[in-house]
Amino acid sequence: MDMFDCGIYSFVNTMTMDTMKYWAKNSYQHIDVLLYSAMPYDAALSESYNKEMKRLHDAFQAIHEELNPANRERIIYHMVKRFLTLNDHFVTLLERLKFEGFNGYPILYQLTYHILYEQMYVSEIFKPLLNTRYVQPQDVLIHADFRRGGLGTNPLQCIYGQLYFWSIIGAEHPSIIMNISPAEMRQLPEETIDELDNMTHLFNRINYKLTQIYPKLNKENLRMVIKEFDTLNKEFLKILEKLSKNNRYLPQAVRKRLPDIFFGILEHIIKEHEYAEDLCDRILKGIYGHNH
Structure with missing residues (x-):
């Protein structure tokens, strides 16, 4: 998209x-x-x-x-x-x-x-679509070291910028999930909490890898990070699905006490990561000619 x-x-x-x-x-x-x-x-x-x-x-x-x-x-x-x-x-x-x-x-x-x-x-x-002028650093979301021209002046920079964005979003989502209703979420099984915490760590690690490759950004080193992000994103979707439907990860006693907004936000986050999954598929097909 x-x-x-x-x-x-x-x-x-x-x-x-x-x-x-x-x-x-x-x-x-x-x-x-x-x-x-x-x-x-x-x-x-x-x-x-x-x-x-x-x-x-x-x-x-x-x-x-x-x-x-x-x-x-x-x-x-x-x-x-x-x-x-x-x-x-x-x-x-x-x-x-x-x-x-x-x-x-x-x-x-x-x-x-x-x-x-x-x-x-x-x-x-x-x-x-509306503005083709050169984008100054102050116009850019991410620090100019990472994003020198909006979503980039060429396809690799553009893909880099989008991957950086979605890895930041991925790192924040577990915290948002845990803090919607903190008292109830603290009662989750330790396994669930550990998996969510680990997702934040792993998405942040991808951010770090992206900063490391930027000075020598090329098609191959970006492909490696895309594949890692894609794998991680799919794993996070599995965890979100378990939270949504599996009582072992979100016990019924806790589930009943959660406000409706929790499940609305959870579904919203799932949709965003499905969107990111589709984005990875488009990148890998469009630039690299394959899915994996």
Whole structure:
């Protein structure tokens, strides 16, 4: 999906529409997560925040619903511009929310930062469609040593940037899962907690490997890290599936006490890692001509 701006796919309407449809849904689900996560912590948002987030939620949802096969004749530039304008408002709101809404609530602050990072990444995906100027270091999400031009000035840099992003997201997800309802999650079997902690360690290790290869980035050393990430991501999906369905990993007694938002966030995280899995498949097929 995101690979259309990495030199593998051209800016064909179908590819762009599918990518935008995915991120429009992801965006309004992020707002659901923010609104419902605040409740267990009694974090009171001002009415203006609630109204603005609900407005953005409905607007992202409208874009998602409009991007169906029957409406594919819409002008792609108009739709991308509309989406990015909306996303810019969301990013600004998230920046304020860190300090004016969820400051002092560690898990909510982490969650806000996590979502902010994802929404900034979305802008990088679509930026080439609207803006071909050179991207200055201050415009880049990740430090300029890692990302010198948005998602890169060539396919390898672009793939590198996306892999770096998803490994950061992967490292944060176990912590988010464990902190949605901390009192209950501390009662999980030690095996479950250890596996989640290990996932954070392993995703962070991939981040480190990426920083090590960047000075001599080439097709082969990047392929090795992609394969390692792909294997790790698949393993994490297995753990998430066990959390979702296996009472040995999430005992029924604990499961019953967890708030509904826990299962909503868990499903959201599963979908994101399925998306990352599909992204790896596209990279390996498009650049390397194989899956493994």
